[in-house]
Amino acid sequence: MDNNKIDQLLLKLFSDENSFKEFYEYTHTFVFAYIMSLLKNYDNSRDVMQEVYIKIYQASQNYHSMSKPLAWIYTIARNECYMYLRNKIYMDEYVDNISLPKQIDKDTKMILEGLFTILNERERQVIIMHSLWGFKHYEIAKLLHMSVSTSLSCYHRGMKKMKKEMEIEL
Amino acid sequence: MNKLYKAFETIAPNDLEKIQKEIETRDTSIITSIEMPKKRNYYKLSFAALVCVICLTIALVFQKDNVVFATVGIDVNPSVELNLDGQEKIVEVITHNEAGKKIVGNMELEGSHIDVAMNALIGSMLKEGYINELKNSLLISVTGDNKEENEKIRKRISQDIDDLLKGNHINGAIISQTLNKNTDLETIANQYHISVGKAEIIQQLIQRNTNYTFESLKDLTVNDLNILLTRNNINDIQVDGEVNTKSYISKEKVKQIVQEDSHISHPSYQKIELDCDDGKMVYEVEFINNSIEYEYELDAKSGKILNKEIEKKTSKSNDNTDSKQQSISQAKAKTIAMNHAKVKEVSHYKIKKDKDDGVWEYEIEFENGNKKYEYTINAHDGKILDYEVEKINSAKITSNQAKQIALKHAKISNKNVKNVDIELEDSYYEISFETSLYEYEYKINAVSGKIISYEKEKND
Numbered sequence: 129m130d131n132n133k134i135d136q137l138l139l140k141l142f143s144d145e146n147s148f149k150e151f152y153e154y155t156h157t158f159v160f161a162y163i164m165s166l167l168k169n170y171d172n173s174r175d176v177m178q179e180v181y182i183k184i185y186q187a188s189q190n191y192h193s194m195s196k197p198l199a200w201i202y203t204i205a206r207n208e209c210y211m212y213l214r215n216k217i218y219m220d221e222y223v224d225n226i227s228l229p230k231q232i233d234k235d236t237k238m239i240l241e242g243l244f245t246i247l248n249e250r251e252r253q254v255i256i257m258h259s260l261w262g263f264k265h266y267e268i269a270k271l272l273h274m275s276v277s278t279s280l281s282c283y284h285r286g287m288k289k290m291k292k293e294m295e296i297e298l
Numbered sequence: 299m300n301k302l303y304k305a306f307e308t309i310a311p312n313d314l315e316k317i318q319k320e321i322e323t324r325d326t327s328i329i330t331s332i333e334m335p336k337k338r339n340y341y342k343l344s345f346a347a348l349v350c351v352i353c354l355t356i357a358l359v360f361q362k363d364n365v366v367f368a369t370v371g372i373d374v375n376p377s378v379e380l381n382l383d384g385q386e387k388i389v390e391v392i393t394h395n396e397a398g399k400k401i402v403g404n405m406e407l408e409g410s411h412i413d414v415a416m417n418a419l420i421g422s423m424l425k426e427g428y429i430n431e432l433k434n435s436l437l438i439s440v441t442g443d444n445k446e447e448n449e450k451i452r453k454r455i456s457q458d459i460d461d462l463l464k465g466n467h468i469n470g471a472i473i474s475q476t477l478n479k480n481t482d483l484e485t486i487a488n489q490y491h492i493s494v495g496k497a498e499i500i501q502q503l504i505q506r507n508t509n510y511t512f513e514s515l516k517d518l519t520v521n522d523l524n525i526l527l528t529r530n531n532i533n534d535i536q537v538d539g540e541v542n543t544k545s546y547i548s549k550e551k552v553k554q555i556v557q558e559d560s561h562i563s564h565p566s567y568q569k570i571e572l573d574c575d576d577g578k579m580v581y582e583v584e585f586i587n588n589s590i591e592y593e594y595e596l597d598a599k600s601g602k603i604l605n606k607e608i609e610k611k612t613s614k615s616n617d618n619t620d621s622k623q624q625s626i627s628q629a630k631a632k633t634i635a636m637n638h639a640k641v642k643e644v645s646h647y648k649i650k651k652d653k654d655d656g657v658w659e660y661e662i663e664f665e666n667g668n669k670k671y672e673y674t675i676n677a678h679d680g681k682i683l684d685y686e687v688e689k690i691n692s693a694k695i696t697s698n699q700a701k702q703i704a705l706k707h708a709k710i711s712n713k714n715v716k717n718v719d720i721e722l723e724d725s726y727y728e729i730s731f732e733t734s735l736y737e738y739e740y741k742i743n744a745v746s747g748k749i750i751s752y753e754k755e756k757n758d
Contacts, residue, residue, distance in 0.1 A: 137491045139489070145318070146407065148318070152314050152317070153314070156310055156314075157303065157306050157307045157310045158314075160306060160309075160310040160311070161302075161306040161310070164306070164309075170309065174311045177311070178313055178316065178317050181317045182317060182320060182321055182324060185317075185321050186324075192490070192491050192492075193489065193490065193513075194514075195655060196655070212719050224379070226311070232308060232309060233307070233308070235301075236304070236305045236309065239301060239302065239305040240305055240309070243302075243305075247462070255302070256302075258528065259302055259303075259557070260302065260303055260565075263652075264674065264683060264684045265683070265684050266683055266684070276683075280685075284419060295722045295723075296301070297301075297689060298724075
């Protein structure tokens, strides 16, 4: 993902409706993927994503131009997910099952099921952050508080598992 | 990659309208501040703390009548602006950042005289540790229509502050300037969330030294900017008192470090200077020994050697201006990548030198067999930052050939089959067909034509 483009959009986000629209369209797929990778539940992820974009909108008032705005977005999304999970666990409502939208095609279903059943949370997160967000491994290492080699091996192990057990090459 | 993205693209909900509606109903005055993940690097932490030093800007904007006659901005890295009326009393207080908010706290400055307010603010800054003997620089900028008044206020306030600091046994270095109203500058200042006064100083520095960029200087403290002003011999800006560089290691210490590193006891120094590189204060050291030129770059806080370059001085001047960074060669980077990939020969080799986050990197791509490799290698130390291996889809046989292979294997002729369906998956063809009796499903390697698996089921 293009950090520069996102930076420019974020600077205009608060005052310009079109920027918000463009920003949403550009980012929502990988933001959603990240949220879903943590929550596993489609409907809940949808709710959380809405919150994330509202937070981004509000926080963009104070946004300073930076070279890695993706990390900024990541922080908002992560905080929102953790807050949600905390509440759910506190209310004793948390169910650790995957739920996917009902009407999806076979291929998509297979990829997502593989992602959520075969991979563990760390592998899933690293793959999504690397492949979709475009974070470098050393950046992932920093964000997830792990070493670069852990990030690398999680990524490659995850890819291998997907290939071996689902015959999917991502 | 595409598959994963596509999968999520299909399911990612498009709730834009709903979100926009929701935003309208929420109270947008709630200010959300985002704490970035903390860096574990101790040095960076202390640097960030240092960034919260002092920038004191007083902008006085004179206007007619009693609305806003003047604006006084105090900048404690975040900044505070004070709008004054004709009696130099404060009409409005604006804070530009967190530190500014902290300094103002719940002081009710409105209605008090500028001198009283300044006294209170400086006191607060001393108390919070934004000003001390190590961080002794202040920036005062006075903006307004009336030049004479500006000048008067500037002199008075800088004198007052100096006295105030001396009372606290601090020798302040006060940068003061009067500015004309300048919309361009205001735009830049707004964009980078800094005060107009600081923007002006940075602009002066950039004009003098093209190595600087706004991006790299905007987070520096006034103390650092003051050092740079001295370093670049900018004299049109009034500076009272001497900037303190004791928060950085001394030149003696720098000499000691480079001498130890180079094992040279008495080099003749050409240059030892504090400068800014990529938003970070560094010492630049140059010396010559036995006609070998040494260039060092040291972290000004920790004394860590960030970069060194050793070069034989030849009679001709080397045009080695490409980059100051000492870096590994392209061939070396290629070897590193190939060794890591454990391949001996490569095709479709591509290399690109690129700067990411202030770090030079080689981006290398090559192919070997049916695999495509992508490496990112730090151009400075040759460390592998990132790599990826991908299988190349190179279907060598056609779908028709695949079908023939399957039919041949099933021992049926072309005319007896129906419902033939051929699909190219990543590396194989999936072929299904039926005869009157059976249903067949074949998977055939798209490169070699080998049968990976097949199934035969009774037709019902």
